[in-house]
Amino acid sequence: MSLLRSLGLRVLGLLASLLVASVLIFLTTNALPGDIAQVILGTNAAPGELEALRERLGLNRPLTVRYLEWIAGVVQGDFGTSMISGRDVVGLIAPRLEVSVSLTVLGMLLAVALSIPMGAFAAMRRRRTSGLVVSTISQVGLAVPSFWAGIWLVIIFAVYLRWFPAGGYVSIWVDPLLWAWHLVLPVTALAIVQASLLSRYVRSSVVEVLGEDWFRTARSIGWSRVGALLRHGARNAGMSLLTVVGLQLATVLVGAIIIEQVFAMQGLGSRLLLAVSQRDLVVVQAVVLLLVSAVLVINFLVDMTYQVLDPRIRRVGEAA
Amino acid sequence: MNAPILELRGVDVTFRRRGEVFRALHEVDLAIHRGERIGIVGGSGSGKTTIARTLLGLVRPSAGEVLFRGRRIDGLPERQLADLRQGVSMVFQDPNSSLNPRMNLRGIVGEPLRSPLLRARGNLPPDTDVTVEAVLASVGLDAEVLRRFPHQLSGGQRQRVAIARALVSEPDVLIADEPVSALDVSVRAQVLNLLSDAVSERGLALVLISHDLAVVGHLCDQVVVVERGRVVESGPTRQVFDDPQHPYTHDLLAASLPI
Amino acid sequence: MKHSSLAVGGLLIGLIVATAVVGLFWMPFDPNALVGPRLQAPGWPHVLGTDAFGGDIASRIIDGAKRCLLIGVVSVLGAGVVGIPVGVVAGMSRSWFGDVLARAADILYGFPALLLAILFAAALGGSTWTAMAAIAIATVPAFVRIARAATMQVMGLGFVEAAQLSGTPTFQVALRHVLPNIAPVLGVQASVSVGLAILAEAGLSYLGLGSGQDEPTWGRMLREAQDQLFNAPLIALWPGLAIALATLGFNLLGDGLRDFLDPRLREIA
Numbered sequence: 001m002s003l004l005r006s007l008g009l010r011v012l013g014l015l016a017s018l019l020v021a022s023v024l025i026f027l028t029t030n031a032l033p034g035d036i037a038q039v040i041l042g043t044n045a046a047p048g049e050l051e052a053l054r055e056r057l058g059l060n061r062p063l064t065v066r067y068l069e070w071i072a073g074v075v076q077g078d079f080g081t082s083m084i085s086g087r088d089v090v091g092l093i094a095p096r097l098e099v100s101v102s103l104t105v106l107g108m109l110l111a112v113a114l115s116i117p118m119g120a121f122a123a124m125r126r127r128r129t130s131g132l133v134v135s136t137i138s139q140v141g142l143a144v145p146s147f148w149a150g151i152w153l154v155i156i157f158a159v160y161l162r163w164f165p166a167g168g169y170v171s172i173w174v175d176p177l178l179w180a181w182h183l184v185l186p187v188t189a190l191a192i193v194q195a196s197l198l199s200r201y202v203r204s205s206v207v208e209v210l211g212e213d214w215f216r217t218a219r220s221i222g223w224s225r226v227g228a229l230l231r232h233g234a235r236n237a238g239m240s241l242l243t244v245v246g247l248q249l250a251t252v253l254v255g256a257i258i259i260e261q262v263f264a265m266q267g268l269g270s271r272l273l274l275a276v277s278q279r280d281l282v283v284v285q286a287v288v289l290l291l292v293s294a295v296l297v298i299n300f301l302v303d304m305t306y307q308v309l310d311p312r313i314r315r316v317g318e319a320a
Numbered sequence: 321m322n323a324p325i326l327e328l329r330g331v332d333v334t335f336r337r338r339g340e341v342f343r344a345l346h347e348v349d350l351a352i353h354r355g356e357r358i359g360i361v362g363g364s365g366s367g368k369t370t371i372a373r374t375l376l377g378l379v380r381p382s383a384g385e386v387l388f389r390g391r392r393i394d395g396l397p398e399r400q401l402a403d404l405r406q407g408v409s410m411v412f413q414d415p416n417s418s419l420n421p422r423m424n425l426r427g428i429v430g431e432p433l434r435s436p437l438l439r440a441r442g443n444l445p446p447d448t449d450v451t452v453e454a455v456l457a458s459v460g461l462d463a464e465v466l467r468r469f470p471h472q473l474s475g476g477q478r479q480r481v482a483i484a485r486a487l488v489s490e491p492d493v494l495i496a497d498e499p500v501s502a503l504d505v506s507v508r509a510q511v512l513n514l515l516s517d518a519v520s521e522r523g524l525a526l527v528l529i530s531h532d533l534a535v536v537g538h539l540c541d542q543v544v545v546v547e548r549g550r551v552v553e554s555g556p557t558r559q560v561f562d563d564p565q566h567p568y569t570h571d572l573l574a575a576s577l578p579i
Numbered sequence: 580m581k582h583s584s585l586a587v588g589g590l591l592i593g594l595i596v597a598t599a600v601v602g603l604f605w606m607p608f609d610p611n612a613l614v615g616p617r618l619q620a621p622g623w624p625h626v627l628g629t630d631a632f633g634g635d636i637a638s639r640i641i642d643g644a645k646r647c648l649l650i651g652v653v654s655v656l657g658a659g660v661v662g663i664p665v666g667v668v669a670g671m672s673r674s675w676f677g678d679v680l681a682r683a684a685d686i687l688y689g690f691p692a693l694l695l696a697i698l699f700a701a702a703l704g705g706s707t708w709t710a711m712a713a714i715a716i717a718t719v720p721a722f723v724r725i726a727r728a729a730t731m732q733v734m735g736l737g738f739v740e741a742a743q744l745s746g747t748p749t750f751q752v753a754l755r756h757v758l759p760n761i762a763p764v765l766g767v768q769a770s771v772s773v774g775l776a777i778l779a780e781a782g783l784s785y786l787g788l789g790s791g792q793d794e795p796t797w798g799r800m801l802r803e804a805q806d807q808l809f810n811a812p813l814i815a816l817w818p819g820l821a822i823a824l825a826t827l828g829f830n831l832l833g834d835g836l837r838d839f840l841d842p843r844l845r846e847i848a
Contacts (some may be wrong), residue, residue, distance in 0.1 A: 017686050025698065032702040039704075139834075143774070143827035145781050145798075148819030151805060155812040166808070247689055254691040258782050262805070273786060276701045284701040288694055295689060376744060398743075405746040418737035422759040435746030485745070 006307065014300045021292045022074070026067050029281050029288075039279045040083065057083055070285070079286035084278050089286045092271065099169050099267030102179070103256040106187045108245065111194030111252075116241075118195065119202025123210060126203075135203070141196025146255050150189035150262035157185060167264035186263045190255050194248060201244045205237035239306060246302030250295040323390055324351035325525060326375055326408060326493050331384035333370055333549075344370045345549045347384070352493060357519065357526040359536030359557065361572060362546035368529045371546070372495050375527065376410060377401055402437045406444065409486035411515075413498035415478035419470040425481055426452055426466040432489040444489060451488065458521075459484045459514055476507035480514065487518060494519060495527040500535065512539060533576040537561055545569045585835025588770075591828025595821075599644040608635040610642035611793055618811045627817050630800070631807050636814065640821055643797040646707075646790060647825055651776040654711045655769055658718035663765060665719075666726025667753055670734065677727070684723035692717035692779040696788055705788035713783075714776045725768045729761035763840050770833035774826045781822045797822045 037053040038045065054060050058069075073080060079089040118134055125131030158166035164185050170178040209215055218227075257269030268287055275283035333345040344367050352358055360368045373379040374386060377393055386394040388404050409432075412418035419428055426449065432438060433447035445451045453463040459480040470478055479499065486494055499515060500508040516539050519526045530536050536543055536557065543560050545553040545568060553566040564570050607624070608614045613633035614625075621628045627636040662684075669680035696705070696713035703709055733739060733756070742752045783789040784798030800818035807814055 020686065028695070028698040029702050032699070034703055036702075139830065140823070140827060143778075143830055144823045145778055145785075145801075145819060145826075147782065147785055148801060148815070148822065151801065151808065151815045151819070155808055155815070159809055159812065250689045250691045250694075254693040254782075257693065258786060261786060272697060276697055276705075276788070279701060279704075281701060284698065288698060291694065292690070299689070378740070378744075402746065405744065410741070410744055412737045412741065414737060418741050420738040420742075420756050420760070423755070427755075431742060431747060432745040434751075436748065437746040482741075485741070489745070 003307070007304065010300065010303060010307075014296060017296050018293055021296065022071060022289055023067070025285055025288050025292065026070060027063075029285050030066065031063060036083075036279055036281060074286075074289065079289075080282040082275075082280055083282050084275075084280045089283055092283060093268065093287060093290070096266060096268045096271050098171060099260070099265050100253075100256055100269065102169075102172070102183060103186060103190065103259065103265070103267060104249075104252050106183060107190035107194065107256065108249070108252050110187055110191035111198055112241065112245065114191060114195035115198035115202050116237075119199035119237075120206050122199065122203045123206035126207065134199075138196040138199045138203075141192055142200075144193060146189050146193045147258050147262050149192050150186060150259055153185045153189055154262065167262075169263075169265045169267075186259045186265065189262065190252065190259055193255065194252055197248065198241065198244060201240055202237055205240045209236055235309075239309060242302055242306060246299045249298050250292075253291055253295065322354065324353050324387075325389060326352040326527075327385075327387040328371070328374060328381075329385045329387065331374060331381045331386065333367075333374060333379055334382045343549060345374070345381070348546075348549070348551055350375075350544065350551070352525050352527060354492065354525055355523050356542060357528065357540040358542045358544060359540035360527065360529045360544045360546060361531065361533060361536055362568075363531060363572070365548075366546045367549040368531075368546055369497055370549070372410070372497050372527065372529055375495060376408060377404055399437065402441050405435070406432075406438045406441060406489050407491050408493040408495060409489065409491040411479070411482050411486050411494065411496040411499050414502045415475055415482055416470075416502070418482050419478055421470055424467055424469050425456070428470070429456060429481060429485045429488055431485065438489060452484075455484045455488045456481075458487070458518060474507075475503050476511055479503060479511050483511075483515060483518060487522070490522075491524065493525045493527065495529070497529045498531070499528070501530070501532070508535075515539070533561070533572060545572065582835060582838065584831045585838070588828050588831030588833070588835050591824050592832060595644055595648065595825050595828060598641055599648050602641040602645050606638040606641050608638040610634065610638040610795055618807065618814070620811075620813070628811075628813065630814055631803060631811075634795075636800075636817055639795045639800060640797070640817055643795055643800065643818065643821065644825075646794060646796045647777055647780070647821075650707065650711055650714070650780045650796075651773045651825075651829075654714040654776045654780075655718060655772045657711070657715035658772065659722050659765070659769060661715075662719040662722025663726045666723040666728075667730050667757055667761070669723065670727040670730025671749070671753060671757065680723070681727055684720040684727075688720040688724065690717060690720075692776075693782055693786075696779075696783050700788045705783070707790045707794060710780055710783045710789040714779050717779075718772050718776065721772060722765070722768060725764060726761060729764040730757050733757055733760045763836070767833050767836045767840065770829050770836060774829035774833065777822065777826050777829065 035050070037050045037057070037059060041049055041053060058066060070080065077090065079093070081088055082092060085092075118138065122131050122134040122138070125134070154166050157164045165182055167182075169182050172179040256267065257272065259265075260267045260269040261273075268291070272284065272287045274280075275287070328348050328350040331345055331348045331350075332343065335342045335344055348367075348371060350358075350371065360371060362368050370379060374381060374394075377386070377396070381394050384394075385392050388407060391403075393401060393404050430447055430452045433444060433451065435444075438444050449466065452466065456463065456465065461477065461480055461484070465473070465477075465481075470481070473481065479502075483499075494515075496515060500511050503511060512535060515526075518524075526540070528536060528540055540557050543554065543557045544551055545560070545566065547566075547568040553560060553564065553569050560569060561573060564573060607626070611634070614635050615629045615633055617629060617631055617633045619625055619629040625635050625637065627640065630636055630639070665680060665684070669677040669684075671677070672680075692714045695717050696710055699705075699709040699713050739752060739756050742756050743749075747755075780789060780796065781798035781801070784796040785802050787799075787802065789798065790796045797818040801815060801822075804815040804818065
């Protein structure tokens with residue numbers, strides 16, 4: 001199958017997934033039993049008030065109409081207005097994007113950066129104690145809740161040592177140094193768990209490479225272990241890592257939501273949780289759709305990168 | 321002779337693999353009569369196993385007919401294949417994977433007896449320990465193995481169990497696909513003789529598929545030579561082996577150990 | 580050194596289970612009552628100290644163990660009951676149907692339990708039930724995937740076809756041939772999933788989306804502990820440690836069990 005055709009199919013697949021996701025999100029927020037108007041106004045609200053609110057929020061219209069209206073708006077960049085404050089949702093979300101993006105991107109980057117040496121070390125020394133120690137550390141790292149790690153980082157580095165702040169966020173445009181300083185602890189908390197998971201994949205990729213024929217050939221003609229690994233194994237491990245990174249993105253995003261709470265950061269997560277407590281469905285829908293779409297799109301890009309990099313596909317392209 | 325019990329008439333089989341079409345069998349004719357022993361020989365990939373699977377209704381021909389007792393069975397859904405399922409049994413090549421590791425021998429050998437499809441035909445032996453013990457005895461296994469599991473037996477013993485399972489429903493045709501290739505050389509003769517005895521005692525027809533000409537020469541009175549999905553030669557075994565007409569048959573004979 | 584994962588994992592889980600079982604009959608204090616001075620350091624009679632409201636931490640930890648196991652096991656069981664049959668059907672199917680099911684499962688695979696729980700909480704209000712439902716639903720795709728992959732592996736072995744040739748109906752084939760042979764792989768997945776479920780539930784409770792006020796879970800205790808970081812940081816140690824040990828136990832168990840798998844199936848798990 002030609003590269004162009006497979007690309008086209010995948011784009012269709014992405015659009016289909018986005019559509020399905022939007023339907024699921026909409027249904028879950030709007031089709032479950034329970035009267036939102038009642039929840040917002042409280043149990044003492046008069047029937048007249050409830051009805052008025054339902055009318056105003058458009059809750060009495062059929063689900064399909066409401067869904068189509070929502071989707072039509074989303075496609076044009078209009079995510080609706082908050083049920084509680086009436087303000088435009090885009091305006092509520094936009095200032096928070098930077099926090100979440102900073103957290104997620106840096107968290108993932110740090111996780112990848114940590115996992116590569118960890119995993120490679122664990123693989124190369126897998127029969128010795130040092131390798132086992134590193135493997136054990138990654139096992140433990142997997143089991144630790146990221147918010148607990150965050151709390152302990154705060155206790156040790158913020159409360160006790162006072163090296164870093166216990167919370168808050170400064171925009172990169174305002175002061176890049178302060179921005180970085182505030183992000184050190186939260187990003188580390190996020191990265192610890194991720195790095196543990198990723199390092200296991202790195203480890204198994206490297207173990208696989210170490211056993212393969214061309215590695216042994218490279219070694220026999222004089223390459224050092226690391227040199228041969230880098231030369232031949234990097235691509236193999238890199239692709240496997242790429243796939244996992246894509247898969248784990250959703251997890252990191254979700255982890256960022258939790259970490260925001262530990263460090264009192266004003267990101268998408270805290271806004272989402274506020275909307276949940278207020279039962280502001282419009283905001284909840286919008287943020288969740290945004291997050292899920294981000295994950296789907298990035299997975300799509302990862303998938304495409306994989307296709308391009310995969311030597312088998314490339315050879316076909318060259319022959320054609 | 322009377323009418324063939326199992327037959328392929330002008331059978332073509334094509335497989336689709338990732339958009340590519342691969343023709344496994346070309347216009348294959350094969351007739352198996354009661355009590356006959358037919359060997360199917362050819363190199364790997366020649367289509368021997370496809371022939372077996374087509375005879376069993378596992379593969380649907382793209383042209384031609386498959387007949388059992390004179391009635392067409394190709395393309396029929398599973399629930400209409402009761403006659404075929406009872407009448408034709410198979411012994412697979414690999415005794416390690418053809419027996420369910422988590423079932424004991426009573427369960428494995430007795431399985432055909434539990435089939436509602438076969439039971440509905442009315443002439444199935446009862447699903448009792450006695451029946452199973454009897455068929456196991458006929459393949460040289462003691463009753464005490466009933467409670468055992470496959471991993472507790474040797475390769476040769478497992479293949480006997482597979483043969484027992486094939487015999488328990490009292491079929492008319494036994495198809496054996498490389499029945500001893502996966503076994504130790506020292507055990508092969510035993511299992512082959514067992515197969516031969518079982519078939520003659522019950523008056524069954526035998527279709528033996530093998531790449532090993534010596535095995536076929538030992539057991540079969542008729543032989544069919546298959547090359548790349550086509551039947552290139554067939555006839556009585558001695559005649560074909562002594563005086564091969566087709567170059568492929570020549571090559572096969574030349575490549576095999578002297579009989 | 581061999582099978583150490585299994586041993587340690589089993590030990591940890593045994594510890595948690597024992598704690599939970601003990602907690603069914605006896606706890607040092609009523610976990611929901613205010614039984615002592617606030618923020619007292621570990622000592623006697625409050626072995627792990629008291630929290631910001633005066634509750635006995637040890638009792639709350641024991642109470643939390645019950646909830647942790649309940650939520651983790653029930654969610655995964657629910658996910659298995661739905662996901663495994665779907666996966667087996669998808670694996671045994673020879674037509675496009677199987678592929679469609681697999682594709683659907685793949686699409687839903689990465690959807691985090693937390694987001695689903697958030698959606699549920701927004702619509703229905705957060706509770707133990709919404710948390711369990713969200714975790715269960717989010718775990719279904721994993722079971723579908725692994726059940727399908729394992730089923731397909733098993734289908735490739737001869738005995739499934741032999742069963743079909745013996746006239747065994749498809750349902751019986753699935754029940755007596757496929758399921759018993761994929762069970763070990765599913766067991767590994769279940770163990771790993773319980774570990775993930777425990778972490779997910781902890782996160783949900785921490786955010787206030789899980790169990791309610793009178794049902795202390797370890798995640799919730801961490802939320803409460805966070806307000807006291809400057810005064811009494813030690814309170815944050817115990818609930819988090821409990822979560823980590825429980826998760827670690829199930830992860831190690833899953834890893835340990837993997838070593839006992841048939842090598843043909845090991846790669847899938």
